[in-house]
Each structure stands twice: as structure tokens, then as C-alpha cells.
Amino acid sequence: MAALDQTQVKEGVDQETVDAVREAGTYKYGWDTDIEMEYAPKGVNPDIVRLISDKNEEPEWMTEWRLSAFERWTKMEEPTWAMVHYPPIDFQDQYYYARPKSMEEKPKSLDEVDPKLLATYEKLGIPLKEQMILAGVEGAENAPAEGRKVAVDAVFDSVSVGTTFKDELAKAGVIFCSISEAIKEHPELVKKYLGTVVPVSDNFYATLNSAVFSDGSFVYIPPGVRCPMELSTYFRINAENTGQFERTLIIADKGSYVSYLEGCTAPQRDTAQLHAAVVEIIVEEDAEVKYSTVQNWFPGDENGKGGIYNFVTKRADCRGDRSKVMWTQVETGSAVTWKYPSCILRGNESQGEFYSIAIANNYQQADTGTKMIHLGKNTKSRIVSKGISAGKAQNTYRGLVSMHPKAKDSRNYTQCDSLLIGDKCGAHTVPYIEVKNNSSRVEHEATTSKVDDDQLFYCRQRGMDEEEAVALVVNGFCKDVLQALPMEFAMEAQQLVAISLEGSVG
Amino acid sequence: MALPQEKLTATEERLASLAMPEMCGCTRAAREDALARVQEMGLPGRRDEYWKYTRPDTLISAQAPRAEVFDAGEPMIFEDMDNLKIVFVDGVFSPEESDDLTLEGVMIDRIEDICGKDIHWAKELYGALESRGQTPVPRPLAALNTAFAKDGVAIHVTGKPSKPICLMYRHASETSDAMLHHVIRVEPDAEVTVLEVGPAASRFNKVMEIDIADNGTLHHVRAQGRDHERRAMTHMFARLGTESTYKSFTLTANGVLTRNEQVVELTGDDAVAHVAGACVGDGDFHHDDTVFITHDAVNCESRQVFKKVLRNGATGVFQGKILVKEGAQKTDGYQISQSLLLDDDSQFLAKPELEIYADDVACSHGSTSGAIDETALFYLRSRGVPVKDATNMLTLAFLAEAVDEIEDSEVAEKIVNRLEDWLARRS
Numbered sequence: 010m011a012a013l014d015q016t017q018v019k020e021g022v023d024q025e026t027v028d029a030v031r032e033a034g035t036y037k038y039g040w041d042t043d044i045e046m047e048y049a050p051k052g053v054n055p056d057i058v059r060l061i062s063d064k065n066e067e068p069e070w071m072t073e074w075r076l077s078a079f080e081r082w083t084k085m086e087e088p089t090w091a092m093v094h095y096p097p098i099d100f101q102d103q104y105y106y107a108r109p110k111s112m113e114e115k116p117k118s119l120d121e122v123d124p125k126l127l128a129t130y131e132k133l134g135i136p137l138k139e140q141m142i143l144a145g146v147e148g149a150e151n152a153p154a155e156g157r158k159v160a161v162d163a164v165f166d167s168v169s170v171g172t173t174f175k176d177e178l179a180k181a182g183v184i185f186c187s188i189s190e191a192i193k194e195h196p197e198l199v200k201k202y203l204g205t206v207v208p209v210s211d212n213f214y215a216t217l218n219s220a221v222f223s224d225g226s227f228v229y230i231p232p233g234v235r236c237p238m239e240l241s242t243y244f245r246i247n248a249e250n251t252g253q254f255e256r257t258l259i260i261a262d263k264g265s266y267v268s269y270l271e272g273c274t275a276p277q278r279d280t281a282q283l284h285a286a287v288v289e290i291i292v293e294e295d296a297e298v299k300y301s302t303v304q305n306w307f308p309g310d311e312n313g314k315g316g317i318y319n320f321v322t323k324r325a326d327c328r329g330d331r332s333k334v335m336w337t338q339v340e341t342g343s344a345v346t347w348k349y350p351s352c353i354l355r356g357n358e359s360q361g362e363f364y365s366i367a368i369a370n371n372y373q374q375a376d377t378g379t380k381m382i383h384l385g386k387n388t389k390s391r392i393v394s395k396g397i398s399a400g401k402a403q404n405t406y407r408g409l410v411s412m413h414p415k416a417k418d419s420r421n422y423t424q425c426d427s428l429l430i431g432d433k434c435g436a437h438t439v440p441y442i443e444v445k446n447n448s449s450r451v452e453h454e455a456t457t458s459k460v461d462d463d464q465l466f467y468c469r470q471r472g473m474d475e476e477e478a479v480a481l482v483v484n485g486f487c488k489d490v491l492q493a494l495p496m497e498f499a500m501e502a503q504q505l506v507a508i509s510l511e512g513s514v515g
Numbered sequence: 516m517a518l519p520q521e522k523l524t525a526t527e528e529r530l531a532s533l534a535m536p537e538m539c540g541c542t543r544a545a546r547e548d549a550l551a552r553v554q555e556m557g558l559p560g561r562r563d564e565y566w567k568y569t570r571p572d573t574l575i576s577a578q579a580p581r582a583e584v585f586d587a588g589e590p591m592i593f594e595d596m597d598n599l600k601i602v603f604v605d606g607v608f609s610p611e612e613s614d615d616l617t618l619e620g621v622m623i624d625r626i627e628d629i630c631g632k633d634i635h636w637a638k639e640l641y642g643a644l645e646s647r648g649q650t651p652v653p654r655p656l657a658a659l660n661t662a663f664a665k666d667g668v669a670i671h672v673t674g675k676p677s678k679p680i681c682l683m684y685r686h687a688s689e690t691s692d693a694m695l696h697h698v699i700r701v702e703p704d705a706e707v708t709v710l711e712v713g714p715a716a717s718r719f720n721k722v723m724e725i726d727i728a729d730n731g732t733l734h735h736v737r738a739q740g741r742d743h744e745r746r747a748m749t750h751m752f753a754r755l756g757t758e759s760t761y762k763s764f765t766l767t768a769n770g771v772l773t774r775n776e777q778v779v780e781l782t783g784d785d786a787v788a789h790v791a792g793a794c795v796g797d798g799d800f801h802h803d804d805t806v807f808i809t810h811d812a813v814n815c816e817s818r819q820v821f822k823k824v825l826r827n828g829a830t831g832v833f834q835g836k837i838l839v840k841e842g843a844q845k846t847d848g849y850q851i852s853q854s855l856l857l858d859d860d861s862q863f864l865a866k867p868e869l870e871i872y873a874d875d876v877a878c879s880h881g882s883t884s885g886a887i888d889e890t891a892l893f894y895l896r897s898r899g900v901p902v903k904d905a906t907n908m909l910t911l912a913f914l915a916e917a918v919d920e921i922e923d924s925e926v927a928e929k930i931v932n933r934l935e936d937w938l939a940r941r942s
Contacts, residue, residue, distance in 0.1 A: 429874035442865040447856030450885040457871050457878040
């Protein structure tokens with residue numbers, strides 16, 4: 010039965026992929042919401058940091074934490090090792106805090122949220138009503154209601170506008186709220202875990218984030234709890250010249266399980282915008298976290314104008330034995346991506362997985378990959394990365410697999426495949442492999458090729474036009490990763506693959 | 516950009532200990548350019564990304580660390596073969612020990628004679644490929660060599676010489692610090708085999724610039740001597756013309772520190788470059804293979820095959836890169852780096868890179884690391900092969916893919932014999 014359902018979904022999706030290719034306009038989330046905003050003055054300095062802390066009504070220790078991060082940031086240099094090129098960023102020419110005026114008084118429930126904001130998310134396909142399904146999922150109406158619930162935390166520029174299903178989650182003991190709320194209501198948890206996976210001085214962007222992060226999501230799953238629904242955060246950048254700095258903290262206590270989804274979009278603008286996020290995940294004994302991202306920030310137009318600079322630090326710490334974390338990402342947006350979701354496999358028999366599709370078209374540049382740091386015995390990791398370059402884009406896989414001397418009998422398998430569409434783009438692979446004991450096995454494979462002519466010919470022979478055929482072949486190329494995504498995302502991702510490549514053929 | 520103070524000091528100290536040879540005449544301009552490059556780049560430091568896995572300290576120090584001369588009690592590996600021997604002792608040419616340098620199809624001269632004899636190609640080549648090889652990644656120790664190398668040979672291959680040319684590097688003094696710079700030009704349709712053998716010196720810095728014209732072929736096989744305490748830093752710069760072939764194999768056994776860089780540029784269509792290496796290390800042993808292959812023409816093939824067997828705390832490093840430039844369509848690039856760790860103290864550090872700007876290419880790389888396959892070992896033991904023999908057998912089989920890159924069966928056999936001896940001494 011399950012198998013049959015899956016087949017139906019797949020057939021449906023193929024049709025959607027085809028439709029998506031036909032659709033005019035490449036970036037369908039490029040509109041903006043006309044809403045009155047309140048900004049902090051441009052630039053970053055200790056006063057701005059204090060102001061953000063103030064706006065979030067944070068306790069003194071948090072303000073201090075931010076200020077010390079800022080202090081360190083001023084002494085750090087922007088990293089230049091990634092294979093991405095962009096004009097220098099003027100960090101003083103950005104707004105670090107922007108929130109809709111209507112959010113001045115925090116709404117007590119979703120009913121009080123400005124309808125304009127709700128409409129924004131509605132338009133994005135993320136209704137903030139507590140309904141059973143995410144819009145746009147075909148066939149999901151028939152699925153059992155229990156399995157289809159998704160709780161959403163919606164972040165608009167610098168603030169969280171609302172979180173759905175809070176009560177139901179609370180019944181299970183799950184805390185799911187914005188991080189600003191968590192700092193106020195669960196300071197003991199935040200204090201204990203914040204900055205323990207990504208230290209304040211980890212890197213240039215993470216340090217900046219530590220100083221100026223305005224909001225984000227906080228998740229705590231108590232011991233033994235299997236989170237009753239998928240959790241999701243949807244990030245929307247709306248205001249111009251505004252950087253979004255969100256911070257996500259996920260704690261999966263002993264024996265718990267959670268699947269977390271992250272989505273993001275931004276309006277189409279001529280000037281580049283900055284996004285520097287930090288995600289920290291703590292996985293205790295026997296716990297499992299699945300983190301899926303569909304990153305669809307505005308990629309800039311076909312001439313490389315505008316777009317989001319996406320500098321993200323994501324890291325999971327598998328502290329307990331037999332803990333497990335799985336990163337799945339579909340990177341289709343952003344003008345520049347600099348992102349390396351990592352796993353520290355500290356617990357014995359812990360597992361880390363990383364599945365990635367990175368698509369770069371036009372003038373997009375993506376430098377992304379993962380780090381698997383094996384510290385515990387019998388740890389396992391698996392990396393599957395699919396990079397697709399089209400137009401004049403550059404796509405780089407950069408990764409590290411490190412087997413420490415004590416990580417006996419560990420295992421890593423890495424596969425990086427790159428696909429090139431057109432002769433003006435580039436695909437690069439920069440893996441680092443460090444093996445410091447002999448009972449571990451490490452395997453790394455990488456290939457680079459172009460879309461196979463025979464496959465294209467086969468599709469065209471059956472009446473597909475060239476773009477459809479390329480979309481189909483590319484979807485096949487990404488299959489390993491698409492299969493690792495939760496269903497809602499898998500479908501969105503499949504469509505995105507087709508849309509992102511639009512105009513890259515011929 | 517100004518150099519960091521630490522680097523500046525190290526570079527200045529090293530430069531102060533060196534002097535350009537007085538008789539360098541027509542190479543002086545190239546040497547001075549190279550010196551300027553060194554001053555601009557600075558010598559490698561431990562913070563340099565390209566030196567992430569190998570500490571350059573002992574390679575750049577003003578004085579070479581002492582290295583005991585090791586008497587293996589046997590002739591050097593290719594000594595008993597029929598070849599034309601050119602002998603260097605601690606980096607100085609030894610006419611007494613060398614053969615007569617005349618051979619049909621090839622002209623051999625010392626670097627110091629290229630000005631007097633007005634050997635145009637060699638004057639032009641000296642430092643030229645090294646200078647090209649400085650981008651995109653700086654190789655300051657190669658530039659240092661161009662500036663200060665005291666000896667070396669210019670080999671002009673115009674035909675197909677009847678026997679290989681063998682460069683023998685003897686190590687005689689515990690404190691020798693040698694720099695050799697060779698230039699080789701292979702003319703169209705010519706073919707030659709160049710062998711290199713021996714530890715050379717306590718510290719050895721060698722650059723070989725190889726220019727292969729259309730349809731030319733160069734086979735290169737080297738065995739870097741067994742002296743435990745020797746250090747070596749070598750660079751091979753090769754430029755390949757249309758339909759030319761370059762095949763290089765290196766055997767490294769022991770030696771406290773070795774870094775072999777290969778910088779190969781395929782500039783003519785249909786050229787073929789194979790670079791391979793087998794290394795066996797025991798104890799205080801650090802071996803680094805750094806390869807940079809640039810495809811800048813259509814339908815070229817490159818292969819990198821590197822195998823390392825490590826035990827008792829030995830370290831193996833592989834940094835390999837295939838760069839396919841825009842327009843270098845139909846490129847076939849392959850790269851494999853594997854290590855066999857015979858115990859838990861040894862380590863393998865690898866960075867196999869691809870950088871590709873053309874779409875109609877097939878490039879792949881693989882890298883693995885692990886212990887001896889227990890199943891294979893069990894299979895052999897169940898058929899009555901003792902553990903030691905079975906382990907050696909599997910180790911040799913592991914190295915075979917690299918050794919297979921050698922085309923001359925006589926040379927390959929000698930390499931295999933050396934590997935067998937190494938294993939026998941340790942089991």
C-alpha cells in the first residue's frame with residue numbers, strides 16, 4: 010500500500026516538474042509585503058547590540074554575552090578561503106534590526122497577528138493557521154491527519170511573528186517557540202546550551218550572529234519523547250538593506266526524536282542582502298534529529314544583480330551514545346552560499362548523515378559541504394552531495410572527514426557528484442580527509458560530468474522539449490538526496506530543481 | 516601584501532645563508548627573478564593552507580638538520596642496469612663516477628656550461644616552467660632552488676636514445692644541503708627514460724623542468740633512497756605539447772621527511788600525463804605527495820595513482836588537484852589516493868581536489884584509507900599461508916596499481932624487489 014502511494018506521488022510530481030518549467034518568471038517569491046516597519050539605526054556597534062537585546066527584553070547575562078561577542082568580532086577578519094567572489098560587504102551599511110510596526114506589542118495568539126503578515130505566509134504557501142497540512146501537497150488530504158501536522162514558527166525580518174500548535178506540543182512536553190521567548194521563559198536551558206556547539210568566537214559570521222541575532226527558533230524535546238509532529242521554521246526577509254541574523258537552538262534530550270524543517274525566501278531586489286544564521290543542535294543519548302532545509306533565498310537576477318549572501322554556520326553535537334543526526338539540504342537560492350552543516354560525533358556509535366543538493370544558475374556561487382568529526386568509537390557518517398552548475402555559476406563542495414585516534418572502528422562514506430550544464434560554469438570539489446587510526450574505514454568518491462547526451466536524446470525522442478528533458482535528468486541525478494527529504498519538502502524541492510535551472514539550456 | 520613578521524624573519528634568515536653561484540652567467544636574470552619571487556611570497560610557513568599537513572620548518576631552516584649516512588650494504592637500485600649514469604655526490608656532479616655523457620639521440624650538459632656553449636633552449640627553459648607553476652598556488656621552495664641551485668644538467672632529447680639516463684644521487688656528508696636544478700627538453704617524436712635514484716644529501720631540494728614537444732615522450736622513474744634521516748623537497752614541472760606523453764613514478768621508502776610536488780600542464784591537445792607513487796613508511800616518516808595537474812587543451816588524459824603503506828606512527832599526505840580550464844573539453848581526469856594503515860598509530864591526510872570549468876569532461880577521484888582486509892587475510896590463512904606472508908602479499912597487491920604505471924618491465928621488477936625487501940626486513 011505504502012509503495013503504491015509513493016508511486017502515485019512520483020507520477021504527480023513529474024507532471025508538476027514539467028508544469029513548473031513552463032511557468033513564467035524564475036523566482037516566484039520575489040514580491041514584497043508593503044508593511045510599516047520599525048528599524049534600528051543602520052550599522053553595528055555596542056549600542057545597536059544593546060538595542061536588539063533591549064527590544065527582545067533580554068536578561069542582563071544575555072546582553073553581556075552579545076557584547077563580548079561583538080568585542081571579539083571587531084578583532085576578526087572576514088574569511089576569504091571559500092571559492093566565492095563578491096564585492097566587499099559594508100557591515101555598517103545594513104540594518105541589523107527590522108520588525109513590523111504591528112509587532113511592537115507582542116501578539117498573544119495568532120488571532121492578534123497583523124492580517125498582512127498572515128497573508129504573506131499564506132502567499133508563500135505556509136498558512137499560519139493550525140491546519141492539518143502544508144498547502145501545495147497533493148494527495149496529502151487523504152493521508153491520516155496525525156502524520157501530517159506541521160508546527161510552524163514564522164520569522165519575518167528580525168522577529169518571530171507566531172508559532173503554531175504550541176499548546177498541542179506543550180502537552181507532549183515539547184518546547185517550540187522563538188528564541189527570544191525561550192531566553193525569557195527558559196533561561197536555564199538557553200544558558201546551559203547556547204554557544205556550546207558553535208562557540209561565540211567560532212568564525213567571523215557566527216561571532217557577528219552571536220552579537221546581533223534578533224530571533225530564531227528554540228526547540229527542546231524532553232527525554233523519551235517522539236515529537237508528535239514535524240516542526241518548521243519559515244524565514245522571510247522582507248525589508249530592504251536588512252540583514253537577517255537568526256539563531257536556532259535544538260536540544261534533543263535522551264531517547265527523543267524530532268524532524269525539523271527550515272524554509273526561506275526573500276523579495277527580488279537589486280542590492281545584495283546579508284543573511285548570517287547559526288544553528289546549534291544538541292543530541293543526547295539515543296536521540297535523533299532530522300534537520301531539513303530548502304533554501305530558496307532570492308538568488309539575484311540573470312545578470313547577477315542582487316540576491317542574498319548566505320553565510321551560515323550549522324553544527325550538530327552528537328553528545329550521547331547512539332545519537333543520530335541527519336542534515337538534508339536543498340540549496341537553490343542565494344547569490345552566494347557559504348554553508349557547512351557539520352556533525353561532531355562524540356558519543357560512541359553515534360551517526361551523522363549529510364545529504365545535499367546545491368544548484369547554482371546564472372551568477373550564483375555556492376561553496377557548501379560538511380564536516381564529520383569522528384571522536385567516539387564505532388561512529389558512522391555518510392555524505393552524499395550533488396552539485397549542479399548552470400549558466401555562469403560556480404559550485405564548490407568543501408568538506409572534512411576527520412577520524413580521531415580514539416574513534417576506533419568508525420566508518421565514513423562520501424560521494425560527491427557534480428553536474429555541469431553549459432560550458433561557462435564551474436564545479437569544484439575540495440575534500441579534506443584525515444585518518445588517524447587504522448580500524449576506521451574512509452571512502453571518498455567524486456565525479457564530475459555533464460548531462461548525458463543519450464539520456465537527453467531518449468527524452469526528446471519521446472516528445473519532451475530540451476528544458477523538460479534536462480529537468481528530468483537532473484531530478485534523476487538528485488534522487489538519492491530527494492529521497493532523504495520529508496515528503497512535503499521532497500516535492501517542493503523537486504519543483505525547485507526544475508525552476509532553478511530554467512533558462513540554463515540553449 | 517606585506518608578509519607576516521614570522522615569515523619575513525624565516526625567509527630572511529634562509530636567504531642570508533645562501534649565495535648565488537658566481538658562474539651563473541646567462542641564468543643570472545632568471546635567478547634574480549626567482550629571488551624576487553621568494554622575497555615576495557616568503558618561504559612556506561606552518562599556517563599556509565598548502566602546508567596544512569606538512570611542517571616546512573626543517574625544509575626552510577638556514578642550516579640543514581644532520582642526517583646520518585646510511586649504508587644499505589647493496590648497490591643502488593638501478594646501478595646494475597644498462598644505463599647512462601650521471602652521478603652527484605651531495606649535490607655536486609662527480610665526473611669520475613659518471614659515465615661518458617655522449618649518447619646518440621641525446622645531448623647532456625651541466626647547467627654551468629649552458630651559457631658558454633650557448634645552449635638556447637636551456638637558457639630559455641631555466642626557471643620558466645617554475646615561474647609558470649607559481650600560480651595559482653605559490654611554491655616558494657622551487658623559486659629558491661631556481662635562484663640558488665649550484666648544479667644540475669640540461670638534457671636535450673632529439674631522438675630515441677638506446678638506454679635510460681640515470682641520475683644517481685649519493686649522500687656522503689651528514690650536514691650536506693644540496694640544491695639541484697635540471698632542465699629537460701624532449702623534441703618532437705623523441706622519447707627518453709629518465710631514472711633518478713638515491714638520497715642525494717641530508718637535505719635535498721630539487722627542481723626538474725621538463726618541456727615535452729608534440730609527440731614527445733618522457734618516462735620518469737625514481738627511487739628516493741633509504742637513508743632514515745634524510746629530508747627531500749622536490750618539484751617536477753612538466754609542460755606537455757600535442758599528443759605528447761609524460762609518465763612519472765616515484766618509490767619512497769623511509770626518509771624522515773619527503774615532499775614531492777608534481778606540477779603538470781597539458782597545453783597541447785590529446786596529451787597524456789600519468790603521475791604515480793608508491794610509498795612505504797615505518798616509524799618517524801612523513802611523506803607528502805602534492806600534485807597539481809592543469810588541463811588547458813582538448814581531449815587530454817591525466818591519471819594520478821598514489822598508494823601509501825604506513826606503520827609505527829608514519830604519516831602519509833596526499834594533496835592532488837585536477838584543474839580543468841574553460842575550453843578544455845573532452846578531458847579525462849582520474850585520481851586515486853589510498854593508504855593502508857598497518858597499525859593504529861599511523862595516519863593518512865588527504866585533500867583530493869577538483870576544479871572544473873568545462874562541461875564535457877569526465878573527472879573522478881577516489882580516496883580510501885583503512886587496515887588490511889580481514890576477509891582477504893582469512894582467505895589466505897585458510898589456505899595455509901602464514902599471517903606474515905599473507906599480510907605482505909596483500910600489501911604488495913595494494914601497491915600494485917601504482918607500480919603498474921611503470922611501462923618498462925625491467926624497471927618495474929626492480930621496484931617490486933625493493934618493496935619485497937622492505938616488507939621482508941619488517942616482518
